[in-house]
Amino acid sequence: MAADPGHARQAPDDAGGLGPVDSEPDARFTFANERTFLAWNRTSLALIGGGLAVARFLDIGGQGLRLIVAIPLIVLGVGTSLVSFRRWGNNERALRLDQPLPYSRLPYLLVVGVAVVGLAAIALAIVDVLVGHV
Amino acid sequence: MSGRDPEPTSGTVFHRGLAGERTALAWSRSALSLAAIGAIALEAGAEHAPHALGYAVGAVLLLLAGAAWAYGRRAYRTTREALQAGAPVARPGVLAAATAVTSLAGVAAIALAIVSALA
DSSP states (O other): OOOOOGTTTOOOOOOOTOOOSSOOOOHHHHHHHHHHHHHHHHHHHHHHHHHHHHHOOOSSSSSSSSHHHHHHHHHHHHHHHHHHHHHHHHHHHHHHHHTTOOOHHHHHHHHHHHHHHHHHHHHHHHHHHHHHHH | TOOOOOOOOOTTTOHHHHHHHHHHHHHHHHHHHHHHHHHHHHHHHHHHHOOOHHHHHHHHHHHHHHHHHHHHHHHHHHHHHHHTTTTOOOOOHHHHHHHHHHHHHHHHHHHHHHHHOOO
């Protein structure tokens, strides 16, 4: 399993474009990585679905106001999906090269994004009450 | 302990069957989330013009959700086989497709959201 220096990273198995590997990692880790990606994927879909639901069902005065909450949520969902796929690839590469898993800011970015949208929604709701649409 | 695989993988013993089951469950959960978006899209299509947009997006997403669910179920079996054969189990192509579907669903959702707000 240890690659000799002269043939390091020459293993033919590159698992569909991930690049040369030193060794096939423990399958458990690859499965855990995939399930982690799918968990992020569900989060992305929930954000997209939530944003669409806001656009469809939120009863706030102005027509365009819902979009202030809906569009950022959907964009957050798409961004999360793209970043999580890149993270999956980085993790898989680290597993194959027997390196520590790279740090990802994805959870932090997601929390900040959702918090900002949440605050915007609260602000919108307050404005809506004050203007008297409820 | 019955059910524990006697042949260790990489020096450790783990339940190969459970890995496939968790994978299938993970895919079915994503499928469910995708189907929910499809359902909302169908409702949007029924509510206001352009009806075709909502219906088309909803139908496509529901079909893709079904495909994802079916793929997860197939993975339940092929995962176990791949493990026993010692074959690589990373699926970058499939996960890239899942990312693409999710991103396109997001674009469609933005279109539907704008149409809804303008209606």
